[in-house]
Amino acid sequence: MSTTTNSVTTDARISATRTPLATIKQQVKVEWVEIAPAMATALLDANSHNRRLREAVADGYARDMTADRWDVNGETIKICADGRLIDGQHRLEAIEITGIAAVCLLVTGLPIEAQKTTDIGARRSYADTLRWEDVKNGDAVSAIVRRITLWNAGYRAKNGRYKPTEPEMSATFAAVPGIIEAADFGVTHATGAGIPPAQLGFAYWLLARIDAAPANWFMQRIADGAGLQLGHPALVFRDRLRREREALRGRGSLSADLILALLIKAWNCYRAGDTITKLQLPTGGLTAETFPIPK
Structure with missing residues (x-):
C-alpha cells in the first residue's frame, strides 16, 4: 500500500514540473542562424542560470575559430521559453572574443526544465x-x-x-x-x-x-x-x-x-658525455622559465 502511494505521489510531483509535450512541440523552433558578435553578446546577457564559464574552454574555441578549424557539427545553442540561455555560452563567448560570426543551430522555446538534462552525458574524448x-x-x-x-x-x-x-x-x-x-x-x-x-x-x-x-x-x-x-x-x-x-x-x-x-x-x-653522481632540479621548483630543454 505504502509503495503504491509513494509511487503515485512521485509521479504527480514529476509531471507537475514538466511542460506538456504538446506545448513543447508548439513553442520550440529550430533554425540555422549565423550568430554575429553582437547577437552573441545579447544572448550572453540572458545567461543568468548557467554553470560557471570556463575561460579555458572559451579560449580554445576562440583559437579554433581564428585558425578556421571550427566545424559545424549540429550542436545547438539552446534558449528557453522565457529567453534565458541554457546551453552554448562557451561558443558564444568565443564568437564575442574573436569577433568572428559562426553558423549555429539555434533552438528556442525550450522549457526551463530542459537545462537539468543538458550536458550530463559522458563527454567524448x-x-x-x-x-x-x-x-x-x-x-x-x-x-x-x-x-x-x-x-x-x-x-x-x-x-x-x-x-x-x-x-x-x-x-x-x-x-x-x-x-x-x-x-x-x-x-x-x-x-x-x-x-x-x-x-x-x-x-x-x-x-x-x-x-x-x-x-x-x-x-x-x-x-x-x-x-x-x-x-x-x-x-x-x-x-x-x-x-x-x-x-x-x-x-x-x-x-x-x-x-x-x-x-x-x-x-x-x-x-x-658527462659522468654524474646526481640529478638536481632548479631551486624553487619547475616553471616555464626553469624547465630544462633537451639539447
Whole structure:
C-alpha cells in the first residue's frame, strides 16, 4: 500500500514540473542562424542560470575559430521559453572574443526544465576519436598528442589556462611525425622504465626529434638499465626515480613534470658525455622559465 502511494505521489510531483509535450512541440523552433558578435553578446546577457564559464574552454574555441578549424557539427545553442540561455555560452563567448560570426543551430522555446538534462552525458574524448579511426594505442597517442601540442605552444610545465582543443590536437597529429612510434615505445617499455606509457612515449618523441639513433639507445637504457656503468646519466636517472617512488610509499604517483625534467637533465648530460653522481632540479621548483630543454 505504502509503495503504491509513494509511487503515485512521485509521479504527480514529476509531471507537475514538466511542460506538456504538446506545448513543447508548439513553442520550440529550430533554425540555422549565423550568430554575429553582437547577437552573441545579447544572448550572453540572458545567461543568468548557467554553470560557471570556463575561460579555458572559451579560449580554445576562440583559437579554433581564428585558425578556421571550427566545424559545424549540429550542436545547438539552446534558449528557453522565457529567453534565458541554457546551453552554448562557451561558443558564444568565443564568437564575442574573436569577433568572428559562426553558423549555429539555434533552438528556442525550450522549457526551463530542459537545462537539468543538458550536458550530463559522458563527454567524448580525443582518445575516443582515435579509437574510431582504428589508431593503435589510442589512449597513449591521445595523451602524447596533447603534450606535444602544449610543448609546441611553449608550455613546458603547468599549462595554466591553455587546454588544447580536439581540432588543435587533430592538427598536431596530422602534422607531426613520429607520434605512433613514440606511443608504441611507451606502451612496450613502460613497465621496465617504471613510467606511464604516454609520459615515456612523449619523452621518446621529444628526444628522437633531436637525434633519433642516440635517443633510441638512451631511451632503451632508461627502460632496461642494461650495461650501464656507475655514473651513467641513464643509471642515475633510474636510481633517482626509484628513490622518489620509495619516498611516496604508495601515497600517489610521481609528477609527470618531475619525471620529464629529470629525464631531460639526464639526456643533456649523456649528450655532453658527462659522468654524474646526481640529478638536481632548479631551486624553487619547475616553471616555464626553469624547465630544462633537451639539447
